[in-house]
Amino acid sequence: MNLIVVEDHAAVSQTAAEVVAASITENADLTVVAATGTTPMDLYGELANRRRRGELVTSGWRVFQLDEYVGIPADDRRSLYQWMKCAVLDPLAIPADRTVRLRGDAADLVAACDDYDLAIESSRGLDLAILGLGPNGHLGFNEPPSDPTSPTRVVTLSAESIRSNAAYWGDEEDVPRCALTAGMTVLLSARHIVLVVSGGHKRGILERVLRGPVTPEVPASHLQSCGGCTVIADRLAAGHASA
Numbered sequence: 178m179n180l181i182v183v184e185d186h187a188a189v190s191q192t193a194a195e196v197v198a199a200s201i202t203e204n205a206d207l208t209v210v211a212a213t214g215t216t217p218m219d220l221y222g223e224l225a226n227r228r229r230r231g232e233l234v235t236s237g238w239r240v241f242q243l244d245e246y247v248g249i250p251a252d253d254r255r256s257l258y259q260w261m262k263c264a265v266l267d268p269l270a271i272p273a274d275r276t277v278r279l280r281g282d283a284a285d286l287v288a289a290c291d292d293y294d295l296a297i298e299s300s301r302g303l304d305l306a307i308l309g310l311g312p313n314g315h316l317g318f319n320e321p322p323s324d325p326t327s328p329t330r331v332v333t334l335s336a337e338s339i340r341s342n343a344a345y346w347g348d349e350e351d352v353p354r355c356a357l358t359a360g361m362t363v364l365l366s367a368r369h370i371v372l373v374v375s376g377g378h379k380r381g382i383l384e385r386v387l388r389g390p391v392t393p394e395v396p397a398s399h400l401q402s403c404g405g406c407t408v409i410a411d412r413l414a415a416g417h418a419s420a
């Protein structure tokens with residue numbers, strides 16, 4: 178794991194865009210997981226700018242959805258698919274046939290998760306995972322405890338995740354209780370992982386991710402042993418931590 182500490186959120190987004198661009202030069206055909214959440218939004222904006230300027234080619238990208246609420250149709254504006262479509266797929270011109278959904282609205286959720294893992298396997302794994310950090314150390318919706326061999330699966334959301342996602346639903350009561358998440362196995366074996374973290378509210382959990390014991394209780398702590406992982410954090414999140 179490499180750590181890059183930069184001044185502020187804007188610098189996190191710029192630096193992450195540079196790390197993404199550098200990590201993909203060798204591979205135009207790319208399998209990518211792209212998180213929703215607030216933190217990577219400006220990074221996607223920067224990637225879209227680069228694409229418009231002809232500095233980034235995304236025509237070979239195949240984008241996999243990271244997580245999705247159970248029971249929410251893909252065309253619901255509150256679905257994570259719609260969020261990903263607006264923030265990632267449309268700005269980066271990724272067509273539907275190069276997108277792999279996590280089908281939280283499927284009748285058979287176990288089959289939906291198996292199909293997803295098979296699609297990743299037949300693409301020879303992920304080249305790039307762009308991730309954010311949950312307030313309890315989750316990656317996607319791999320809630321604590323999640324061990325590094327967790328497959329893509331149905332999860333029950335933690336109270337902390339329900340609280341932090343309430344902002345997108347109006348009220349805690351409205352937040353779905355279950356979700357599908359890409360498993361720890363597929364995320365941790367991505368060839369490049371870019372974890373973006375900003376804001377003082379992430380300082381405590383980031384410290385545990387970077388320096389705490391590697392434990393399923395802090396799922397992102399498993400990134401410590403990932404050579405291809407770059408954590409990009411601003412000073413508020415990282416405190417005085419350095420690489």
Ligand code: GLP
Nearest residue numbers: 212214215216309310311317318
């Ligand atoms: C959410 C999502 C994650 C996201 C994380 C951090 O609950 N399930 O995919 O990366 O929490 O979100 P944010 O960047 O808004 O802090």
